[in-house]
Amino acid sequence: MNFEPYPFEKLTNLLENIQPDKNHTPAVLTIGEPQFETPDFIQKALCDNASLLKKYPKTTGETVLREAQRNFISRRFGVSLKDEEIIPTFGTREVLFNFPQFLLFDIEKSVIAYTNPFYQIYEGAATATRSKVIHLNLDEKNNFKPDINESELGSCDLVILNFPNNPTTATLGLEELGEWVKLALKYDFVLLNDECYSEIYTDKPIPSLLEASLHVNNDSFKNVLVINSISKRSCAPGLRSGFIAGDATILGEYMKYRTYIGCAIPLPLQHAAAEAWNDEEHVAKSRAVYKENFEIAQKILGTQIPDATFYLWIKVGDALAFTQKLYKNYNVKVLPGEFLAREDAEGENPGKGFIRIALVESPKKTKDALLKIKECLHEQR
Template sequence: MNFEPYPFEKLNDLLQNIIPNADYEPSVLTIGEPQFDTPEFIQESLANNAYLLKKYPKTGGEEVLRDAIRGFVKSRFDVEIDNSELIPTFGTREVLFNFPQFLLSDKSESVMAYTNPFYQIYEGAAIATNSKVIHLNLNADNNFKPEIDEEKLATCDLVILNFPNNPTNSMLSVEEMAQWVKLALKHDFVLMNDECYSEIYTDKKVPSILEASKLAGNDSFKNVLVINSISKRSSAPGLRSGFIAGDKEILKEYMKYRTYVGCASPLPLQYAAATAWSDEEHVSASREIYKNNFVIAKEILGTEIPEATFYIWLKVDNALEFTKKLFEKYNVKVLPGEFLARENFNGENPGVGYVRIALVENEEKTRDALNRIKECLGE
């Protein structure tokens, strides 16, 4: 298998011969990793349940974790799911890589479609399954929303959406997602929405594909799946707690597959994750921090405050040159957009001319870094 280097590897190569300006403290705004301590009550739960390391965890997850996730889905999206419609997972990255292998294993000429730019694990799964790829290109002309081409979608086995979107911070309304649900039923493809940023919204709550499925009259979630994670929500990427929910017929067989994968979460992590999924107060506090960072960005860079995520998708003349200049003169790292996307059939990469900025620091560090970026843009 010939996998592409990860965007961060490409960034390291781009900057490897550059010595950054030592007059500035380093500022790394490349990775979507919250730079805040995991809340104390979650850490305490982990410590208090460390004694459970002596036990093997269940592949399907403990009931305490399942109940917490189902409670989260109910309280957050007003959607009831039962145990047959849910699998707790070891984060979502492993699901995004192994679920396509499970789903497409008996397809001789499988076809995957996913948003472009994208989280690179989507591409890794396509390579691992030897699937043909259809890129759903996101650009300014389509307001960073995937265009619908039914002729192409009719050939798909799996379509992966990612809204709220990384890296463009665009959103789909529940009505727009319901349209995709109807297409999944019409053309019989599996539709998955990666909702890992659903809880990092700035004003109104953002919808889930599960709500859209209900709106479309698809109460059984046929062909519809959602994945979500605690990483951004609770500043706890190290807990590796996620879930996949939706079509119980698909999940029944996927659960069998997972017993062979060996990715069960350790019990102390499951109990700590259950504690985190069950609490909303700490998430509200984090949202205020991220929203304030967007307010600062609007003040300094003039960027609009998006509906969700903690990313700025900043337009620049030449992303590669800007990234090198910013690092060399101002000791700030950002990620060129072309590293997060691939060329379309016209040879156009929708990430060209953009950099992704992750606003995951506190107010002081965020303001300092954005002022440096502004200076660099003004040169």
């Protein structure tokens, strides 16, 4: 298998021979990892259940975790799931990589479509399944929302959406998501939405594809799946707690597959994760910090406050040169957008000319870094 290097490896190579100005405090705004302490009550639950390390965990997940995740979905999205309509997972990265391998194993010349720019594990899954890829470009022309080309979608076996979107910050409303559900039923492809940023909204709650499925009367969630995680929601990426939910027929067979791949979640992590999924207060506090960071960015850079995520997606012209200059002159790291996207059939890379900035630091650190970015932008003009 020939896997593309990850964006952060490409960034390391891009900056390899540059010595940053040591007069500036380093600022790393490249990775979507919250730089805040995991809430104490989650850490306490982990410690309190450490003795359970002596037991093997079930691949299906403990009842306490399954119920916490179902309660979260009911509380947040108004969707009541049956137990067979959800599987706790070891984060979501492993699902995004191994679920396509399960789903497409018996399909010759499989076809996967996914949003472009993208989380690189989508591409990894396409490589592992030897699938043809259709890129759903997100650019200024379509307001960073995927165009619907039914002639292409009709050939798809799996379509992966990512809304709220990393890196463009775009969101899809209930009606828009409902149209995608209708397409999945019309052309009989599996539709999966990566919803890992659903809880990092700045004003109104963002809808789920599960809600949209009910909205268009697909009550059994046929062909519809979502994944979600507490990594961003609870400042706990190391806890590795996620889920995949939706079509029970698909999930029943996928559960059998999962018993073979050794991704059961350690019991102390399950109990700590259950506490996190059951609580909303700590999430609201995180959202307030991210919104404050966006307000700071709006004042300094003039950027709009997005509906969700903790990213800025900024057009800078030559993003590679800008990234190098910003690091050299100001000791600030950002990620060039073209590292997060690929050229389409017409040779167009929709990430080219953009940078992604992760606003995952404290407001003070965020302000300091954004002021440096502003200076660098002014120098470039």
